Amino acid sequence: MNKLLSVKNLNKVYYKNKEETEAIKDISFDLYEGEFISIVGPSGCGKSTLLNILTNMDIQTKGKIEFTKPLKLGYMLQSDSMLSWRKIIENALLGLEIKKKKTKENIEYVKNLFKKYGLEEFINKYPNELSGGMKQRVALIRTLALKPDILILDEPFSKLDYQSRLKVSDDVYKMIKGEGKTALMVTHDLSEAISISDRVIVLSQRPCIIKNIYKIEREKEGTPIENRKDKNFANYYDLIWKDLAYHDI
Amino acid sequence: MTYEHKKYLKKCKREKAIVLVSQILILVIFLSLWEILSKYNVINPFIFSSPSKVILTIYNLFLNYDLIGHILTTLYETLIAFFLGITLSFIIAIILYEFKILNKIIDPYLTMLNSLPKVALGPLIIIIVGASANSIIVMALLINLIVGIMSIYNGFNNIDKDLIKLFKTFNASRLDILFKLTIPASYKTIISSLKLNISMTLIGVIMGEFLVSKSGLGYLIIYGTQVFNLDMVMSGIVILIIISFVLYKMITSIEKKLLK
Numbered sequence: 001m002n003k004l005l006s007v008k009n010l011n012k013v014y015y016k017n018k019e020e021t022e023a024i025k026d027i028s029f030d031l032y033e034g035e036f037i038s039i040v041g042p043s044g045c046g047k048s049t050l051l052n053i054l055t056n057m058d059i060q061t062k063g064k065i066e067f068t069k070p071l072k073l074g075y076m077l078q079s080d081s082m083l084s085w086r087k088i089i090e091n092a093l094l095g096l097e098i099k100k101k102k103t104k105e106n107i108e109y110v111k112n113l114f115k116k117y118g119l120e121e122f123i124n125k126y127p128n129e130l131s132g133g134m135k136q137r138v139a140l141i142r143t144l145a146l147k148p149d150i151l152i153l154d155e156p157f158s159k160l161d162y163q164s165r166l167k168v169s170d171d172v173y174k175m176i177k178g179e180g181k182t183a184l185m186v187t188h189d190l191s192e193a194i195s196i197s198d199r200v201i202v203l204s205q206r207p208c209i210i211k212n213i214y215k216i217e218r219e220k221e222g223t224p225i226e227n228r229k230d231k232n233f234a235n236y237y238d239l240i241w242k243d244l245a246y247h248d249i
Numbered sequence: 250m251t252y253e254h255k256k257y258l259k260k261c262k263r264e265k266a267i268v269l270v271s272q273i274l275i276l277v278i279f280l281s282l283w284e285i286l287s288k289y290n291v292i293n294p295f296i297f298s299s300p301s302k303v304i305l306t307i308y309n310l311f312l313n314y315d316l317i318g319h320i321l322t323t324l325y326e327t328l329i330a331f332f333l334g335i336t337l338s339f340i341i342a343i344i345l346y347e348f349k350i351l352n353k354i355i356d357p358y359l360t361m362l363n364s365l366p367k368v369a370l371g372p373l374i375i376i377i378v379g380a381s382a383n384s385i386i387v388m389a390l391l392i393n394l395i396v397g398i399m400s401i402y403n404g405f406n407n408i409d410k411d412l413i414k415l416f417k418t419f420n421a422s423r424l425d426i427l428f429k430l431t432i433p434a435s436y437k438t439i440i441s442s443l444k445l446n447i448s449m450t451l452i453g454v455i456m457g458e459f460l461v462s463k464s465g466l467g468y469l470i471i472y473g474t475q476v477f478n479l480d481m482v483m484s485g486i487v488i489l490i491i492i493s494f495v496l497y498k499m500i501t502s503i504e505k506k507l508l509k
Binding site for chain 2: 055057075077078079081083085095096097098099146
């Protein structure tokens with residue numbers, strides 16, 4: 001497998017008037033092509049900070065991120081963030097529009113994604129006519145529209161109810177695999193992380209360091225919902241649960 | 250249609266009818282009380298006038314005092330100040346929002362200006378701008394601008410932070426964020442600020458006409474007071490009530506159409 005990027009000894013300190021907060025401490029990991037990595041950790045531990053640094057929306061205090069070649073990153077946010085005054089298709093084309101890449105081919109590519117994942121009927125609707133799960137699928141298409149090499153997902157399902165969460169994570173997984181993308185997802189849902197990813201990175205509380213990295217071995221690769229039935233599933237759940245050691249709850 | 254459904258619709262209709270009849274009744278009772286009390290000298294008919302006298306005076310004003318001209322003057326000043334006010338507050342709100350540091354700097358002055366009773370500036374405005382319709386428009390602008398700027402600015406500030414983050418993930422420029430997010434997202438706030446703006450503008454215009462004018466409804470009211478023709482004053486007020494009501498209703502119907 002080709003290595004796409006290495007995060008090396010990343011540190012992030014936030015400064016306020018009289019105090020400094022160490023958000024991230026000495027984090028290093030690699031990301032390989034076609035891989036799906038999940039990052040889990042207690043809330044407020046600095047997961048989002050890590051993603052913001054990866055996507056250039058924040059700068060690290062120390063350490064570096066090395067890309068093996070020029071790569072495009074696509075960021076999918078926690079909320080679907082649809083612009084209510086635009087039709088679904090116009091929402092999906094927003095990224096292309098801003099990057100001034102709204103060419104015929106790219107529009108066709110986006111329309112094909114809608115077709116391929118059975119969302120064609122929603123193209124001319126407005127966001128308030130769609131369920132939360134549908135909007136989250138559209139949000140993924142909006143991110144895919146820019147043809148990113150790596151997808152960065154920030155708790156993409158956390159605003160959905162449990163039922164749609166399972167269904168949407170299955171679909172999103174299929175879409176990401178179907179388009180052959182590499183993905184890095186932050187979540188606080190352990191079962192989600194174990195069922196969807198190839199590797200799970202467990203972070204500690206603030207200042208956040210890497211506690212463990214698990215390579216998830218399964219008897220048979222399946223969709224996230226199928227993977228939940230795997231015999232190793234409970235095992236990993238137990239291990240990660242202990243890592244997170246929620247003793248102060 | 251089921252019996253329950255019919256019953257429900259009937260109930261709605263009944264409620265509507267009660268509201269409408271009561272509204273008309275209040276108006277009729279008020280007008281007849283005013284007329285009767287004034288006729289039998291329970292209230293001073295010289296000061297309080299009466300509906301019949303008001304109607305007669307309005308007719309008289311229409312024939313001999315160019316009432317239509319006065320109404321048009323007030324309307325003209327109001328509409329000019331209104332549109333200028335909306336445009337300027339929109340532009341200023343954008344500048345303040347885009348250059349946050351500017352907003353921080355002028356904040357105390359804006360607050361000071363906002364708490365100052367603008368009418369106190371009236372005499373100064375007359376001297377600077379001149380005793381014309383222009384100073385009335387400036388007066389009205391002073392009153393509607395600050396409110397307009399603040400409501401539009403607040404609209405900008407209340408935009409979902411996630412949406413801004415989304416635009417940033419696309420590396421959007423400030424202009425992109427302004428035109429594709431900030432302005433369309435505060436469309437509703439801007440439209441609803443129109444209602445507040447029209448009433449503020451009318452206050453400013455009448456105040457200005459009180460201070461300096463040769464025509465307009467404010468002028469009519471002040472003139473009536475000076476010559477002790479209180480029928481004229483009452484008539485001016487009644488026409489003003491009707492005009493402001495109509496303007497307000499127009500704005501709300503425009504608002505409804507635009508927000509559909």
